[in-house]
Amino acid sequence: MSLSPVEGVALAEIESGTDPSGPAVKGVVGRSPGQLAWLRLRRDRTAMVSGVLLIFFLLLGLAAPLIEMAYGIGPREQFQNMLDGFGMPLGYAGGVSGEHWFGLEPGLGRDIFIRLIYGLRTSLFIAFAAALITATIGIVLGALAGYLGGWLDAVINWITDLTLAMPFLIIALALTPTITLRFYGERGQVSSAFGVGVLIAVFAIFGWTSTARLVRGQVIALREREFVEAARASGAGLGHMLFRQLLPNIWAPILVSFSLAVPQFITSEAALSFIGVGLSDETPSFGRMIYRSLDFLQTDPAYVFFPGITIFALVFAFNLFGDALRDALDPKSSR
């Protein structure tokens, strides 16, 4: 394939590199690219709204135990007395009331609102942890592959192809119980923290390839630039070259890909718990709730909407913010 995306990237780098120096030359105000991006982000209404929404979600997740105290109901409490003979919640819209804001789960009679709050906490924690780990692995491997090239590049590329060829959901589905059984044996009581850890590990194994590809391309575009050559000529070591010379120049696309990776992991976590992997029913999770709600579509349609709309709002806010961030960091991009 002779059409490489790298050439385009290199061109964009060179052109946008002259941008920030423009105002400074005119003697208006000297601003770093970071400050410029922050200003653009502040002026973007979508970015501000979605950013506030995101902070709201983060606070909700962080403050889950406080909310539980204020709300007075725990995520595992059951209210069988509020259900009718068939296990359906009494009252309208799945038992929505002043006491149970989003109603009750049919069958077990657990409070949906507090389970959503705890589900949010689990989901955000897993997504952020997975995004951080995959970004780290991807940056290191991608930078190494791009900078050193040769056989290392070939091997890392091939592993990327291999990872893409594996059906993620099925492998994850099979891998999670395998790892759990290895550690706990057939009878052991699996702690929910361990389940969360296994999920993050599975995401880490499969998720680093896209960041690695991105960083590799960017590093290749920078590799032959003068400042890299200069650093090399002054005898800079590999670590200095990668983390002091190359990385500071490509943090913008990495940040964008990180901010768009988080909602992807939220989605994947929900999808995995939807097909029943990883987290036990004890741990509140969006995917698990929606899976359970499918059985009650006809009898209690409200049950599917609360988790469904919450996860949509969460992912939507992340996607909007990621887009706005991209616009702010790279004003040339047209979405």
Next chain:
Amino acid sequence: MARFLLKRLFSATLTLFAVSVLTFLMFFALPRDPVSSICSKNCNPERLERVRDDLGLNDPLISQYAGYMKGIVTGRDLGSAQGGRCDAPCLGWSYVTNEAVSDTIARVLPVTLSIVIPAAILWLLLGVGLGMVSALRRGTWLDRLAIGFSLTGASLQLYFVGAVLLLVFVYNLRLLPVPSYTSIFDNPAKWASGLVLAWVALAFLFSAIYARLSRAQMLETLSEDFVRTARAKGLAKPTVYGRHALRAAITPVVTIAGLDVGGALGGTVITETTFGIQGLGRTAVDAVRSGDLPTIMATVLIAAVFVVLANVLVDLLYAAIDPRVRLR
């Protein structure tokens, strides 16, 4: 061209080989004894041992793997407990479903194909069409509508969309039957009405991504010199946009589409679970749950074959679409 194809096919084979080895190792690392799930409680040790022998579980790993691979290429003789002779694409015998795995696959593969192929046609047409239109009518209400559509679709979850569709069209309006699979050759109308919700749900979510991507690509292409030149030469707008610009804009879309369609053909796990249709994806999930090793192996391998083949196909399509691309 031929050399390029050979090279690509070689690396594809290598990838598939690695996938098969990895899957094999991964599932043999399963601490759960595959035999114990076959005969659960009322199983005496002798019978357990015989089944284990039949399955070849007492052989070393390498010869088990070699036997499995040989079965795929030339077929092999399994014990009488496993249905005797197993013909060429032999994927083993499942003790859980009590049939040859290739028979199971032959039954569920058409289901997944029936879901994915119409859905893919729908999402490509809708997505690329919407992206084109919104790029050409940039800044109008149509463009804003398309952007809103693609942002919403990209953030929605398939199971939620599926649940809402089921709720509205099946349970409330009763316009459609409960989703199920009928062969297209038996009853095309029933085939379509049983699967249309799955197509719509998949197409809605995927076309959002394609609309976004093709809009961005189209905008970039429209600002290029060759488009202006073509217009200046006096070519009609439809010719310039439909032939010249679209061709240049569509290459990245083709890459993503190849990966997506290849991945989806390997089993639309979530779609099949949401709509309760037994395709390749559901079969894989069931196999994992019941520890049905031969079926897991087969489904993972088939999924990998689809992805790898789709990648080769994408490379070939690239050359067909974009004359600047030379295959080396």
